[in-house]
Amino acid sequence: MKGTVGIIGAGFAGLISARELERLGYTVEIFEARDRIGGRTWTAQKLGHELEVGGTWVHWMQPFIWSEITRYGAEIVSSPVCDEAFWIVGDTVHSGVEADVDKKLAGVQSKIFERSRELFPLPHAPWTNREAVAKADTGTVLDCVRNGEFSEEEVALANAYWNAGYNGESRTASPLMAAHWAALSDHRLSLLDDQTLRYKLEGGMKSIYSKIRNDIRGEVHLNTRVTKVDDQGDCVEITLADGTTRQFEQVVVTLPIGALKTIDFIEGLPDHAKEAMVEGWNCTGHKVWVKIKGHRKILAYAPDGHPLALLRSEYFMEDDTTICVGFGPDHAAIDLNSVEAVQRAVDAWDANIEVVSTFSHDWVEDEFTGQTWATPRTGQFLHGHPEKLRHGNLIFAGSDWAAGWNSFVDGAIETGFRAAREINEHRPL
Structure with missing residues (x-):
């Protein structure tokens, strides 16, 4: 065997790095604080x-998740195309179909994407034009469309779109x-x-993460919280929560930046992680599942000032209900497990939507x-796209640090592969 590696976190990044390290001849153990694997992906029976509950969408143009879909024979299904669309502009609700929204968004989004070719000629190596990228990271995502070139309606739609996309306020x-x-x-x-x-997976993300787990020989310790990490050279x-200690030649840390504060890193964190941890990412929002009466293919957008930025239909139930998914920029703005609170939020669209039940986990x-x-x-x-994952004998993996689809399952898997490679390249003689 080549050596020992401890892995903190049993999400996609941790599971993939474990599987690949074992393939390369390493002995691995995974330590997961939760009572389940999957991390920010969590397929659960709800409504x-x-x-x-967490990560959902995949695509054949996302290379890392698609390789796992192919490996494990998973199937994908499409979300419905919506024949009812509602969008709020000021105090007015507009309506149409999904294609109408797409048409209205086309010009304003093109302006937001204007420098994408110049800044990211190699999208999976976004640091290629580091100086130009750093210089361009000023202002906010909507600044370039608030110059009078676009209508109030177009800007309101873009505002709603990116409040959902960033899962936080577009103004920051x-x-x-x-x-x-x-x-x-x-x-x-x-x-x-x-x-x-x-597009999403038939049977959910667990149809893949459970199979990856089955391909790992090393132990996966659930309900096992790591409280201290000391890179001694x-x-x-x-150190675990019960006070016991374990030693490894190298350790992969896959916790998101929002959870790194739960561990005492004796030798400190890399600069990009320290800065991000102090500031926090922009993702202060929420995801909610909403069951409504009737079979309806609905798409709805709402800009700043509304707790739900996006609502769209996903599943049609045998009891003549529809399960929709929703997103908003502020997790504290609404009680998402309250039918009454969510009903008030969807009433803003004046679309005769009757909420039956809801479910959300506050990430x-x-x-x-x-x-x-x-x-x-x-x-x-x-900060979120470091060229190297290694910091001493620690490797920081997870979707927060992906080169490509940062914040998606594809990015988590990518960093799992990169972590295994960087460990193998750095193995002791």
Whole structure:
């Protein structure tokens, strides 16, 4: 065997790094604070259906998740195309179909994506033009469309779209994530929409993460919290919540930035992680599942001032109900497990929507995440896309640090592969 590696976190990054390290001849152990694997992906029976509490959407243009879909024979299904669309502009509710929204968004999004080719010629190596990228990371994502070139309606739709996309306030969001997503989507809005909100796995994410777990020989310790990590140079010592210690030659840390504060890193964190941890990412929002009466294919957008930025239909139930998914920029703005509160929020669309039940997990208040998916504030883009994952004998993996689809499952898997490679390249003689 080549050596020992401890892995903190049993999400996709931790599971993939463990599987690949074992393939390379390493002995691995995974330590997971929760009572389950999956991390910020969590397929659970809610509202009478298997729902994704966390990460959901996949695509064949996302290379790392698609390789796992192919490996394990998973199937994808499409979310419905909506024949009812509602969007709020000021005090007015507009209506149409999904294609109408796409048409109205086309011009304003093109402006937001304007520099994507120049800044990200190699989208999976976004640091290629480091100086230009750093210089461009000023202002916010909507600044370039607030100059009078676009109508109030177009700006309101873009505002709602990116409040959902950044899962936080667009007024504090770096303009570069939107441009980078465009670069990863061949600079086309239609492909970006397909990659981020159209296709999901039959049977949920657990149909893959459970199979990856089954391919790992090493132990996965659930309900086992790591409280201290000490890189001592010749080894890394980790301390568990019960006070016991373990030593490994190298350690992979896959916790999101919002949860790194739960561990005492004796030798400190890399600069990009320290800065991001102090500031926090832009992702202070929420995801909610909403069951409504009737079978309806609904798409709805609402700008600043509304707790739900986006609502769209996903599943049609046998009891003549529809399960919709929703997103908003502020997890504290609404009680998402209250039917009454969610009903008041959807009433803003004046669409005769009757809420039956709801479910949401507050990822921002979850001590083992402290955030939703990682999205950058202004000035943080390169913090979230480090060229190297290694810091001494510690490797920081997870979707927060992906080169490509940062904040997506694809990015988590990517960093799992990169972590294994960097460990193997750095193995002791």
